[in-house]
Amino acid sequence: MVTVKGTAKWLKLRTSLLFAGKTVGFVPTMGALHAGHLSLLRRAKRENDLAVASIFVNPAQFNDPRDLERYPRTLAEDIKKLEAERTDFLLLPSAGDMYPDGYRYRLSETNDSKVLCGAHRPGHFEGVLTVVLKLLNLVRADRAYFGEKDYQQYHLIKGMAEAFFTGTSIVPCPIMREPDGLAMSSRNLLLEPGERKLAPALYKALRSPARPAGIKKRLAALGFEPEYVEERWGRRFAAAKLGKVRLIDNVQI
Ligand code: PAF
Numbered sequence: 001m002v003t004v005k006g007t008a009k010w011l012k013l014r015t016s017l018l019f020a021g022k023t024v025g026f027v028p029t030m031g032a033l034h035a036g037h038l039s040l041l042r043r044a045k046r047e048n049d050l051a052v053a054s055i056f057v058n059p060a061q062f063n064d065p066r067d068l069e070r071y072p073r074t075l076a077e078d079i080k081k082l083e084a085e086r087t088d089f090l091l092l093p094s095a096g097d098m099y100p101d102g103y104r105y106r107l108s109e110t111n112d113s114k115v116l117c118g119a120h121r122p123g124h125f126e127g128v129l130t131v132v133l134k135l136l137n138l139v140r141a142d143r144a145y146f147g148e149k150d151y152q153q154y155h156l157i158k159g160m161a162e163a164f165f166t167g168t169s170i171v172p173c174p175i176m177r178e179p180d181g182l183a184m185s186s187r188n189l190l191l192e193p194g195e196r197k198l199a200p201a202l203y204k205a206l207r208s209p210a211r212p213a214g215i216k217k218r219l220a221a222l223g224f225e226p227e228y229v230e231e232r233w234g235r236r237f238a239a240a241k242l243g244k245v246r247l248i249d250n251v252q253i
Contacts, residue, residue, distance in 0.1 A: 001083050003090045007097040010138055013089075022049035026141035026168070028132060031055040032072035032186035033081050036176035040145040041085045043173060052139050053082055054091040060103055061127030070244070072189045091138065098134055106130045109156055116152050116237050117248065120227050128153055129160050136166045144168050149175045149183045151235060151250050175249075177203070183249045195242040198223060205229075206238050206251045 004010045013019075025044030029037050044051040055078060062068035082090055106126050112118075113125035136144060144161075146154040158170040176184045181203040182196075191199055201222050205215045212229040215238070219226040224240040231237070237250040 001079075001087050001090055003079070003092060005092045005094075007093050007138060010091050010093070014138070014140065019050065023143075024048055024050050024052055024139065024141040026135075026139045026144040027051070027053045028135050028144065029053060029055055030057045030071065030186065031078050032074050032189060033078045034176075034184045034186060034188075036147050036149065036184035038081060038085055039176055040147060040173050041082070041087055043171070044143070044145050045086060047171075048142060050088045051086075052089045052091065052141065053087050054093070054135055054139070056091075056093050056098060056131070056135075058098070058127060058131040059095055060099070060106070060130060061124050063121045063123050066244075067246075070190060072186055091135075093138075098131060103130070107133055107160065109160065112152070112159070113156055115232070116228060116230060117239060118152070120239065125153070125156055129156060132157050133160060133164060133166070136161065136168050139168075141168050143171050145171045145173055147175060148172050149185060149249065151233070151237070155233065183247075185247070187245050187247070190245045192243060195245065199242060199247060202238060202240055202247055202249050203251075206236055206249055212236065 004013055025048030027037065027040045027044050041051055041053060057071055057073065059068055107129040108126050109129060118125050146157060148154060154172050161168055161170045178184060180200040182188065182200045183203065202224065205218050208215060212231060216226045216229045219240050224242055227239040229238045231253060234253055235250045236253050239246060239248045
């Protein structure tokens, strides 16, 4: 695997013969890689000539500075996992590389980014859409892969990629779950043992025949701090806090 630090070096490499005539699959990540990320990489590898991953903990998408500080960073292990998946290239930009403009230029969506997580995390999707557009411009992939755990994120990125004619197909990938049903997430690493035991109850509650308001009450009674349980786009979505950790999940209705 070729690891490239910095966007200037990357752009030089991207226009080199190494990429000539090859299809490119891209998996953007914030690191702390788990089996969910690796399933995206496997698919990128299977469906394209070259697989590119990026690791960048994007400050612009964290509305809470403590969340950014606590976000797990496991670069050495991540590199080993990417190598085991035979990833061809890893892009590792710095905040200075990604925001030479100091985040003066940013991308917003005016409708679907205002509901669900967008209603509770001001500025979050602006940060996500801005960084993903920058990454898509850098990587110029044929396909980019996103997990459906962050379904709203996938939905907004797909709309943005089409609206701005990026030329990259946005591919949704099914949620990967632990054996007890908990959706895989880098944030799961931050759960205390008692919270980890309780966490799969979020998925169980989402699948219950109860209405969203009833599910929200049930989650609160179990010890979660529910933010929302809502249905749209043929899915049921929930976000809830367990201690300091914010969990999200969704199921098809
Ligand atoms: O889902 C994530 O890990 C991030 O939101 C993404 C898409 C890599 C953008 O920073």
